[in-house]
Amino acid sequence: MKNNQMCRGARDLLPGDMTCFRYVEDTFRMSCCQWGYQEVRTPTLEYLHLFTAVGTLTPSKLSKVYSFLDWDGWSGERVVLRPDGTIPMARLYSRSLSEKTIARLFYVTNVFAFEATGKENREKWQCGVEFVGSSEPVADVEIMMLANEIMRKLGLGNIELELSHAGLVRALIKELKLDPEKEVDLVSAVLDGKWQALEETHVPDSNLHELLGILLNLQSKSSSFLHNARALASRFSQDIHQQLDDFVAITAILDKAGCNYNINLKAVKGFEYYTGLCFKLLTDGHEVGGGGRYNNLIPLIGGKDVPACGFALYIDSIMGLLPASCRKGDEGAIMITIEKDMTADRTALGFQLAQLLHRGGYTAILDFESGEPFRYRWSVVVTENEAIPFRVSDNQRNQQWDMALASDVVEMLEKQG
């Protein structure tokens, strides 16, 4: 096989991978439905301009999008392979669902981003949730609880929730009262995760310097920390107060609900469209998801002034962390062997048995080549014996039964559980 048959950074999902993928997807989908979220799907192609305005994607992310001119792109209008899950959802909401005061939506989608070495996936899968229409802290809490529940159901170990607050970070930067160009540069650096730029910025106001130091360098697992910071911030802008109040309100509910978290302002990066709380989800130290509040995004892309928040779980990362047992799919299957040179009516008997088993909810696989019936606990051989054609084997217990009717086989399997 030539080695240039598959694009760099592309990946095939093999049967084991797909079983694992579906396990994540099904678990995610079931939880979302139970919380009253509805599934939607957006197209793979979107206009580039949806992602270019301030408050959508950072320039470093934009430099990695797959953009090109469509076949009717003579006007220079570029299209892009969806680089992000949330922005198309904001577009979908403002285009088709804006009459809804509250929209709870979820999706499973692929996103595309160039990665220079070609060793990492350039197409990644994520499952995401968007809660549109509420600016209340309960909405932020709801999505975090939902994310937490999905991760627990998936069986992921040592789940961690790291909290930051984009609104607070922006308000703090504004409080530095830098000249506009410097402020833009500093925000860009912080968005790229270069927190050092903020730490190294000269802050003439010593109180502000102290507050920044505390917020950036300390971590906490309780809302008390934010209460304390709120007390220290009394001299500063109303904006800082509001952002801290919001942060406190959310963490207070999480405290009461017994949901563990870690406040770490520097935990997130690339939060261009986030305006309030943002969070990162980890399991055993690996990042597997993230989300936050984005109150300006829907109006920015031409919709009504509607607040929203959401999160996404990174399916590729999660798949790598699940136990190997999640990749096995057909252990419970029953193998029906139709031996070579069998007559047409014998062969048809095998098909009839398979159909009957499928109706009974079993996985029944036909084996024509005498493959490996003993891989499975149960196997049935269709014999030449006209009166009693079915020989059923329990390969685990080394027991065999001969049976006349397909319905007998099903009945027996049901009894055996």
Next chain:
Amino acid sequence: MSTGLIRLALPKGTLLSPTSRLLNELTLGVEGYSSDARRYRLHSTEFSYITAKIFQEKDIPIQVAIGNYDLGICGADWVEELLARYLSSSLVKILNLNYGKSEICLVSHRHSNIPDIYVIGKERREWRIVSEYPNLAEAFALNLRLRDFKVFPVWGSAEVYLPEDAELAVLKIVHEQELVSRGFVCLRKLFPVTACLIANRESLENRGLHQILSRFASRRVESSRILRRQRTMTQAQPAIFHFQRGEQDVRVALPDGHQQVPTARVLKQAGLELQGYSTVEVCSRPGINLDWASIKVIRPQDMPLQVANGNFDLAITGEDWFREHIYRFPASPVKKLLDLGFGQVKIVAAVNTEVPVANIAQLRRYIQNGAYPCLRVASEYINIADRYLQDQHIGCYKLILTWGASEVFPPEDADLLIDNVQTGRTLIKQNLKVIDILFQSQACLIGNTQGFASRDKMKNINFIIRRLEKAVA
């Protein structure tokens, strides 16, 4: 690439003379590299392991990046243009050579009323950016966080499009004052340009380039006395144009270069008198004896896209460039209205004479038998070539976009050439043979089928078409 040979890509055009002087100064002994060069492939008398080839400056970064050449000399603008889109390409800039000085700038026209660069970032409107450097223009627009912008790539004369057909242009500027005197405003200098020495990253890591590099490095950087004398911008012209357009006004694009003389002749036969469109003088906006028509002179390559976008109603270009556009944008509103009978060329597929195939079917079989791991195809007509190769079921191929003089690419740097030929003499000189004729091309009149805003305008457009029809009948 053979292990011992070091390959140099050298520029044609304005950088040729100063580069030639530099190579002489460094006693690299590259013979025959002068403005009257008759050959494209050159050798060094000083170092037997050095060979060189002459390219269009714009082609050099890509040739070095893909590893066909170890070293190259070209303007930093073309290096940045490549890197703006292909960050991870194997291209390393080694030395500024301090000649060929200019500046890449973001330019607008004073009639567009853009006071400074910050207005562009803040205003919620669509910005049209025209440039020979579409990747740089896009990178710039993204960095400035423009919400809605369109980049129009052009082959040249980007400033001519301002202010009617675009608000902004990313241009190479040699003399800012001259630009200002023509009504343009430099909003931001993006970066300075000089000629530079570039290398392929793998060559730099693995090959013995040190002797050549040390000669370059030992040279003291001199002031650029050579380039101050050169003036690449055309002479200042009075900025006479109809910024406000009437509904009935017809805008016509006419070609520069080779097509200018026969176009002027046909227009004259049609009774359309032009001022400033003759062999003596070509203005960017010639006058015409129709008060409802305005003319602009642009590159024929750029016309279909400009007509599709409604910047022009009619244009005289070649069938080749019309097809190049239509193959890329099948739903484009541009239609061919009239063949004009001049500028006849054949668009052909050609290979080196030593390739044992006589036609495209034989080439396909030759490829199937494993002659090339992946066919390298050089062409100015990237979409025509792409369509042709797909139609011919050529499996794996790579397209190399060239900016003219494509015939120098085979056999070292391309296996197949898709190019236009008039007499075929150039191909023979380059040891090439034609294996297929894709189509015959000639000059034609094109128009935008959706552009007829009013009945008067339609009448005016039909007037020009009828006049031309009679002239070429």
